[in-house]
Amino acid sequence: MNSAFSLICLVILSVSIQYSSSKDAAQETVSKHGKLSVNGIQLVNQNGEAVQLKGMSLFWSVWMPQYWTPATIAAVHDNCHSNIVRAAMAVEYDGYLTNPATQMQMVETVIEAAIANDIYVIADWHDWHGEDHVEQAKGFFEQISKKYGGYPNLIYETYNEPLDISWSSVVKPYHEQIIQVIRANDPDNVILLGSPHYDQELDQVLADPIQGQTNIMYTLHFYPVDTKQWLRDRIQNVMNNGLPIFVSEYGTCAGTGNGTIDAAETALWWQWLDQNQMSYVNWAVSDKDESASVMIAGTPDYMTCTDEYLSESGKLVVPQNKK
Ligand SMILES: *[C@@H]1O[C@H](CO)[C@@H](O)[C@H](O)[C@H]1NC(C)=O
DSSP, X not given: OOHHHHHHHHHHHHHHHHXXXXXXXXXXXXXXXXXXXXXXXXXXXXXXXXXXXXXXXXXXXXXXXXXXXXXXXXHHHHTSOOSEEEXXXXXXXXXXXXXXXXXXXXXXXXXXXXHHTTOEEEEEEEOSOGGGOHHHHHHHHHHHHHHHTTSTTEEEESXXXXXXXXIIIIIHHHXXXXXXXXXXXXXXXXXXXXXXXXXXXXXXXXXXXXXXXXXXXEXXXXXXXXXXXXXXXXXXXXXXXXXXXXXXXXXXXXTTSOXXXXXXXHHHHHHHHHXXXXXXXEEEEOOSSSTTOSBOTTOOGGGTTOGXXXXXXXXXXXXXXXX
16 A cells, blocks of 8 residues: 555545544434434434434524525524524414415425425424414415425424413314324324423323324423423433423523523533433524524624624534534
């Protein structure tokens, strides 16, 4: 072996080692992992290996439409180092209920940009009163599953955050109806399901889980100023008892979206999530003047998550997505 050849071998070897040990979410994309499924409590890739999705939620479609663009979605992958984006489509507040065509077009733009950028995408029915809008939700998921259900990129989230209502008599029957609509068109992409009290009352779900379905996961939302070790303990327990959990939304601050950023508690959450190979999606791609925003005011869409436009929260979240 001559020395030039050895050097080339060494470079190839070190590049491949670096690649295979990287957890930079920007490198763990759809072309690598393919169709996802749920094995026990673990999200797995097309080869049955554990996979972790790390990324960003867009802000409410009705209030940050300027970031529901292909340029933002490209930047969510390239600059926010994400392999997933969540399309948080507003239902109320002049959202889908009153402007279904506009909202559907925005969601389709994001889904198609996610496919073009090789990342996973969550079609999120971003509602606090899903049980009051069942027919509209069925119509939305019927259309989305019919048009995009064949793409491995797509993940459904049927109900953002139920409030303090009953799991067994209200939320569970809602999900069962929506699952049936989705499964008529799409037999296997993952479906995410919300639970009472902002996706934190997972004990109610554990007592009465949905039966006879595959590739479903329950969502957990957390905000470290409000939710600490007690919530990790609760969720650890439901996972130990077999419930698959997906963090479709979390912030670095309080649930109000503003105020103090708790970097230390956020780090504890990330450590626990990584240990359990759980997926997590940060709230939010926004330049609103509040702590949860990943960007500072006036950030152009194509500059999403570039260093000079990152907020205090963004400076924590983007390096975490890269780890
Ligand atoms: C968030 O808090 C900051 C600091 O108190 C304040 O200036 C800002 O207006 C708040 N944002 C919103 C959206 O209320």
